[in-house]
Amino acid sequence: MNRAKLDSIRGAGPAILPSVLNCDFGNLMAEVDRLREAGTEILHLDVMDGHFVPNLTFGMPIVEGLRRHTDMPLDVHLMISDPVTYAKPMVDAGADMLTFHVEAVKDPVEVAGKVRDLGVGVGVAINPGTPLSELDVCLDSVDMVLVMSVEAGFGGQTFNPVAIDRIRELRSRYPELLLEIDGGINLSTIGAAREAGCDLFVVGSAIISSDDYTVAVSELNDAMMSANGGSR
Ligand code: DX5
Numbered sequence: 001m002n003r004a005k006l007d008s009i010r011g012a013g014p015a016i017l018p019s020v021l022n023c024d025f026g027n028l029m030a031e032v033d034r035l036r037e038a039g040t041e042i043l044h045l046d047v048m049d050g051h052f053v054p055n056l057t058f059g060m061p062i063v064e065g066l067r068r069h070t071d072m073p074l075d076v077h078l079m080i081s082d083p084v085t086y087a088k089p090m091v092d093a094g095a096d097m098l099t100f101h102v103e104a105v106k107d108p109v110e111v112a113g114k115v116r117d118l119g120v121g122v123g124v125a126i127n128p129g130t131p132l133s134e135l136d137v138c139l140d141s142v143d144m145v146l147v148m149s150v151e152a153g154f155g156g157q158t159f160n161p162v163a164i165d166r167i168r169e170l171r172s173r174y175p176e177l178l179l180e181i182d183g184g185i186n187l188s189t190i191g192a193a194r195e196a197g198c199d200l201f202v203v204g205s206a207i208i209s210s211d212d213y214t215v216a217v218s219e220l221n222d223a224m225m226s227a228n229g230g231s232r
């Protein structure tokens with residue numbers, strides 16, 4: 001089913017994925033329309049449970065509402081302690097890609113298998129302070145690695161350059177793995193992430209805090225495309 005969307009996500013790279021985290025939730029559908037009209041093709045949705053991270057956002061009803069409103073692939077970033085319990089409800093709500101945090105689970109291979117069995121793309125996310133070696137066990141079981149360039153939990157934080165080294169290392173070890181970066185991506189940081197070999201660039205405040213989403217996306221896109229994408 002939705003796993004077909006994985007090919008469209010993979011094929012879209014390099015791409016900018018807007019995060020709606022800091023948008024006007026009172027006008028969520030209009031915000032999504034503005035992001036679509038600005039030229040973005042995949043939505044990044046930040047789900048937080050107030051337990052794995054000290055912030056709360058939204059759950060299945062919002063994902064389901066967005067699914068009815070747009071045909072954009074939905075890339076769902078689960079910053080929650082129990083991704084297994086909520087994986088099927090999220091897929092039923094319309095998620096196309098589900099990313100869980102390696103820090104949240106005991107057995108990332110088992111969790112990746114359960115998500116994959118639901119028919120969607122599966123990603124694993126890693127916070128800046130977690131050793132990259134924690135991923136080693138599960139890299140053959142996932143479609144994507146989400147390298148966090150801030151500590152998960154809030155938009156608008158400062159980019160941590162450790163993420164660049166991580167993208168570079170993962171890219172050299174896994175030339176075909178889909179790599180996504182999330183946190184503090186803006187005109188000053190997107191080029192370095194692209195040069196390290198990143199495919200998908202989550203952008204929150206650098207788009208949402210601008211007056212004109214089309215200008216912001218187009219400037220980010222230019223900066224991304226003018227960087228040398230390394231082996232990709
Ligand atoms: C942070 C979220 C990000 C966030 C990015 O925990 O995962 O997706 O919204 O926002 P900026 O681009 O403002 O760092």
Ligand code: ZN
Nearest residue numbers: 046077182202
């Ligand atoms: Zn995110």
